[in-house]
Amino acid sequence: MSKTPSRPALPTRLLGQLQSRQPFLWLNPGLGDALPETGIGLAEVDAAQARLARCAGLLGSLFPELAVSRGAIESALLRTANLQRAMSSVAACDGVWFVKADHALPVAGSIKARGGFHEVLALAESIALREGLIGADDDRLPLASAEARALFARYKVAVGSTGNLGMSIGLMAAALGFRAEVHMSSDAREWKKTRLRRHGVTVVEHDGDYAAAVAAGREQALADPHGYFVDDEHSPLLFAGYAVAARGLAAQLAAAGRIVDADHPLFVYLPCGVGGAPGGITFGLKALFGDHVHCFFAEPVASPCMLVQLAAGCEQPVSVYDVGLDNRTEADGLAVGQASPLVSPLMAAQLSGVFTVSDQQLYISLFRLAQSEGIALEPSAAAGVPGPNWLTASAAGHDYLGRHGLERVLHNATHVIWTTGGSLVPRQELQRFQAEGLRLCAKRPQSEYFP
Numbered sequence: 001m002s003k004t005p006s007r008p009a010l011p012t013r014l015l016g017q018l019q020s021r022q023p024f025l026w027l028n029p030g031l032g033d034a035l036p037e038t039g040i041g042l043a044e045v046d047a048a049q050a051r052l053a054r055c056a057g058l059l060g061s062l063f064p065e066l067a068v069s070r071g072a073i074e075s076a077l078l079r080t081a082n083l084q085r086a087m088s089s090v091a092a093c094d095g096v097w098f099v100k101a102d103h104a105l106p107v108a109g110s111i112k113a114r115g116g117f118h119e120v121l122a123l124a125e126s127i128a129l130r131e132g133l134i135g136a137d138d139d140r141l142p143l144a145s146a147e148a149r150a151l152f153a154r155y156k157v158a159v160g161s162t163g164n165l166g167m168s169i170g171l172m173a174a175a176l177g178f179r180a181e182v183h184m185s186s187d188a189r190e191w192k193k194t195r196l197r198r199h200g201v202t203v204v205e206h207d208g209d210y211a212a213a214v215a216a217g218r219e220q221a222l223a224d225p226h227g228y229f230v231d232d233e234h235s236p237l238l239f240a241g242y243a244v245a246a247r248g249l250a251a252q253l254a255a256a257g258r259i260v261d262a263d264h265p266l267f268v269y270l271p272c273g274v275g276g277a278p279g280g281i282t283f284g285l286k287a288l289f290g291d292h293v294h295c296f297f298a299e300p301v302a303s304p305c306m307l308v309q310l311a312a313g314c315e316q317p318v319s320v321y322d323v324g325l326d327n328r329t330e331a332d333g334l335a336v337g338q339a340s341p342l343v344s345p346l347m348a349a350q351l352s353g354v355f356t357v358s359d360q361q362l363y364i365s366l367f368r369l370a371q372s373e374g375i376a377l378e379p380s381a382a383a384g385v386p387g388p389n390w391l392t393a394s395a396a397g398h399d400y401l402g403r404h405g406l407e408r409v410l411h412n413a414t415h416v417i418w419t420t421g422g423s424l425v426p427r428q429e430l431q432r433f434q435a436e437g438l439r440l441c442a443k444r445p446q447s448e449y450f451p
């Protein structure tokens with residue numbers, strides 16, 4: 001996409017760290033700045049929460065997997081003491097580790113469920129309202145009627161994706177009767193394409209990277225008078241849907257007896273691709289907990305798009321290609337060269353920092369998680385696992401803790417590692433991931449891979 005003609009002005013030392021492809025923790029100097037005016041606020045998050053709530057009956061009727069939760073799209077918050085014991089580089093005096101299990105979100109199998117479902121539901125509602133099929137305050141169950149399906153069949157819903165967003169949008173759109181079209185980059189996994197096709201979704205493959213798939217999808221959808229394009233790089237509806245997750249987490253923390261305040265900090269570690277999902281969640285958490293929550297993104301060493309955008313400190317788009325990286329990683333869900341221009345200005349003021357992860361760390365992390373907790377993930381979804389160690393056992397982490405006066409209260413901390421995808425991955429693929437993790441663990445001591 002839009003590559004800048006000249007190299008961005010990143011400090012030489014940072015450029016060197018990026019180009020070495022060695023994992024490191026970068027602290028965001030803009031944390032705490034005033035939020036820019038983007039048109040996204042809490043009103044949009046409230047609206048998304050209300051929409052998902054009034055569509056719960058509809059969701060429960062469309063998907064048997066959602067019947068148990070009565071249509072709520074929620075994942076468990078798991079206390080992961082065994083993982084903490086297996087991974088933590090310091091004796092357990094640095095707080096308590098949890099996993100937020102979005103890898104197991106029903107139907108979509110990833111963190112993309114909330115945002116993706118929300119945007120398709122918003123489209124379906126607006127068409128049905130316009131056609132008089134429902135009233136503003138009615139229950140949304142009629143959106144599953146034969147009449148609604150016939151109406152939606154006139155529309156095409158398209159999206160560009162490395163895989164998981166396509167799954168979320170494609171499955172929801174097809175379930176409602178829309179013509180669904182998913183544009184995939186060449187790094188998208190074969191099984192994701194197969195699963196979508198089995199559910200009646202049209203999959204269009206593109207040679208280039210994620211941005212190329214998005215651009216092609218956007219162009220084709222806009223050429224269709226009944227086309228609707230879900231724009232992962234610019235969508236406020238996706239963002240607001242993702243942000244709703246923050247309220248679910250807050251309720252789960254309270255239920256687990258975890259306080260969040262000045263003496264009980266909350267640290268959240270989120271894998272980042274284009275930035276929509278982790279950005280929405282960060283935005284939602286900051287609104288609830290302010291300075292008491294500290295959000296860190298995890299990005300592959302080859303694809304740290306949010307890191308370079310924030311470090312460049314400008315509005316002009318900067319990509320990982322601009323700093324000499326190739327965006328090639330086993331973390332297909334995070335293989336994004338350029339951060340969302342909607343989300344990055346918000347994160348410039350709200351994000352604590354970004355740590356990068358090597359592919360080897362991803363495999364070791366998913367192996368450790370499976371061994372210690374029986375949780376199976378795809379590589380992208382394990383990117384947050386090194387987070388607590390970066391904070392508590394690296395020089396940059398200590399710098400952060402010191403600057404914010406947190407060393408004194410670290411023993412009260414809650415660490416939430418957001419696991420973002422994997423429950424739909426075929427067993428054979430999962431076994432291949434585990435074998436790779438085992439191979440790497442056997443080869444070298446863990447200390448060589450983690451701070």
Ligand SMILES: *Cc1c(COP(=O)(O)O)cnc(C)c1O
Binds near residue numbers: 112420
């Ligand atoms: C998409 C995705 C992410 C990150 O979400 P973005 O909105 O692209 O930043 C993280 N993990 C997995 C498994 C994903 O599919």
